[in-house]
Amino acid sequence: MTNSTNTALFNYVLGLADDALILGQRTSEWCSRGPFLEEDIALSNLALDYIGRARMFYQYAAQIQGMGKTEDDLAYFRDEREFTNLVINELPNFDFAFSIVRQYLLDVHACLYLEQLSNSKDQRLSEIAAKAIKETRYHLKRSETWVLQLGQGTEESAKRMQDALDELWGYTPELFISSEAELALSGEEGEASIAVNRESLRHLWLERVTAHMLTSGLVIPEQNWQVVGGRNGDHSEHLGHLLSEMQILQRSYPGLEW
Amino acid sequence: MKKNNDLYEVFLRSIRGVDHRHVGSLHADTPEQALTYARDCYTRRSEGVSIWVVKSCDITASQEQDAESFYDPMDDKPYRHASYYVLPDEVDNM
Numbered sequence: 230m231t232n233s234t235n236t237a238l239f240n241y242v243l244g245l246a247d248d249a250l251i252l253g254q255r256t257s258e259w260c261s262r263g264p265f266l267e268e269d270i271a272l273s274n275l276a277l278d279y280i281g282r283a284r285m286f287y288q289y290a291a292q293i294q295g296m297g298k299t300e301d302d303l304a305y306f307r308d309e310r311e312f313t314n315l316v317i318n319e320l321p322n323f324d325f326a327f328s329i330v331r332q333y334l335l336d337v338h339a340c341l342y343l344e345q346l347s348n349s350k351d352q353r354l355s356e357i358a359a360k361a362i363k364e365t366r367y368h369l370k371r372s373e374t375w376v377l378q379l380g381q382g383t384e385e386s387a388k389r390m391q392d393a394l395d396e397l398w399g400y401t402p403e404l405f406i407s408s409e410a411e412l413a414l415s416g417e418e419g420e421a422s423i424a425v426n427r428e429s430l431r432h433l434w435l436e437r438v439t440a441h442m443l444t445s446g447l448v449i450p451e452q453n454w455q456v457v458g459g460r461n462g463d464h465s466e467h468l469g470h471l472l473s474e475m476q477i478l479q480r481s482y483p484g485l486e487w
Numbered sequence: 488m489k490k491n492n493d494l495y496e497v498f499l500r501s502i503r504g505v506d507h508r509h510v511g512s513l514h515a516d517t518p519e520q521a522l523t524y525a526r527d528c529y530t531r532r533s534e535g536v537s538i539w540v541v542k543s544c545d546i547t548a549s550q551e552q553d554a555e556s557f558y559d560p561m562d563d564k565p566y567r568h569a570s571y572y573v574l575p576d577e578v579d580n581m
Contacts, residue, residue, distance in 0.1 A: 267513050271527040371523055378516065 233413070239293045240313070240410035241424055242354070243303065244460055246286030247314035250304055251468070252335070253279030254475050255322060264325055271371065275332070278364045285357045305479035309469045310462040313408075317400035319459075319468040326379060326389035331397055333372035337437050338404050338430065339365045345425040350416075354423065373441060380445030391447055398450045405431040408460040494543040495521040497528075499535035507539050518542075 257276035263269025287300035317335065322328045343365055346358035379386040407415065407427045416422035439449050456465075478485060495515055498507035510529050515521035521540040530538065549557060561567065 265514060267515065267524040267528060271524060274527045274531055367523075367526075374520065374523075 235293060237410040237413040238351070238423065239290055240408070241414055242286050242290040242293060244313045244408060244410070246283050246290055246303065247312050248318050249279045249286060250283035251312065251314040251471065252318040253277070253283055254471060255319065256328070256332075258322055259328065272328075275368060275371075278368070282357070282361050282364075285360070289353050289357070301479065305476045306483075309464055309472055312464065312468060312472070313460045313462060314464075314468075315400075315403045316456050316459040316465055317397065317403065319465060319471060320397075320400065321467050323393070324389060326386065327393040327396070329372055329375045329379065330390060330393040332368065333376045333441075334397060334401060334438065335404075336365060336369035336372045337441075338434055340369055341430045341433055342425055342427075345430070348421070349423055349425075350421050351423045376441060376447070377445045380442070380447045387446060390445070394442065394447055395450045398452065399454045400456050402452070402455040403457045403459060404434070406457060406460075493521075495525075495540045496543050496546065497521075497525045498539040498541070499525075499529060500537040501535055503536060507537065510534075512543060515540075 253276050256272060256279060259269065259272040260276065261269065263272050283304070284300055287303045291298045291300055291303055317331060320327075320331065340362065343358045343362040347355050347362060349355040349358065376390065379390050381387070405427045407424075411424040411427065414422060414424035415426050442449055458464075493515060494512055495518070496512050497510050499510045500507045513521060513524050513528055515524050518540060522538060525538045525540050529535065565571075
């Protein structure tokens with residue numbers, strides 16, 4: 230493997246790890262604050278799935294980097310600008326509707342994404358994807374049901390769902406922009422590659438999301454604004470706060486175990 | 488959304504070949520949702536290979552005050568027990 234491929238692979242895997250960790254950490258904030266006990270446990274379970282996924286990616290990233298660092302070094306000792314997660318993952322939970330709509334949009338995306346990643350030329354990535362897609366199909370089943378239920382629920386629930394969709398919509402284009410690393414690891418069209426071509430997922434994603442939103446009585450907003458830049462370390466003001474809470478223990482007591 | 492006030496009983500089969508056992512209950516709006524919550528609440532440490540959920544209100548249960556008529560008549564009929572038969576050694580676990 231050449232040096233530049235190695236760097237691209239590291240950046241690619243790190244981006245996937247950051248996406249999973251930040252969404253997992255964000256979702257874990259629901260723990261003890263869920264709308265009722267059963268949903269609270271389900272949300273905490275979801276958060277743990279993402280943190281488990283993050284670990285697999287960080288462990289691999291640390292190995293590719295080959296500098297003797299661990300998954301914990303990558304998760305706890307990098308600053309805001311070094312995190313390359315997509316912005317949609319770091320947005321605050323706001324309310325249950327917002328969390329559910331975000332999860333639904335990301336679950337549809339993750340299903341498509343992981344299906345392709347499971348065919349990656351990189352064996353480790355294809356194994357991680359094959360493992361993660363099982364839980365993602367379950368996540369989608371859950372979030373899909375909630376979108377339908379709240380979209381067709383009361384006037385209040387439908388309004389909150391529509392507000393959430395309107396707010397989140399501008400953060401979805403970033404899901405379909407390939408980073409430099411991803412481009413470097415993508416083959417020609419139809420050829421086996423290491424990374425997934427994000428652009429190629431857009432059509433199917435939009436089709437599925439649009440159909441389900443229609444069934445749920447929600448309206449797909451006009452795409453007249455967008456926020457991008459997470460992969461380059463350009464984040465919203467919310468990421469720093471999330472990181473400070475997540476990292477404080479390791480920053481205060483480096484290497485602490487429990 | 489109506490308030491989620493339906494109570495469901497959860498039954499788990501822990502390994503292949505054994506019976507489903509009652510493990511607890513939970514609240515959900517629909518049977519499908521009850522099934523997903525059962526998965527999240529009762530199987531996260533690999534406790535099961537199969538889940539049943541049933542609405543608690545669909546269960547007809549015996550009542551405490553029926554105990555006398557239900558069970559007492561059995562007390563003086565020891566001949567209903569197999570303990571009077573001598574079992575061959577080959578038969579285990581009776």
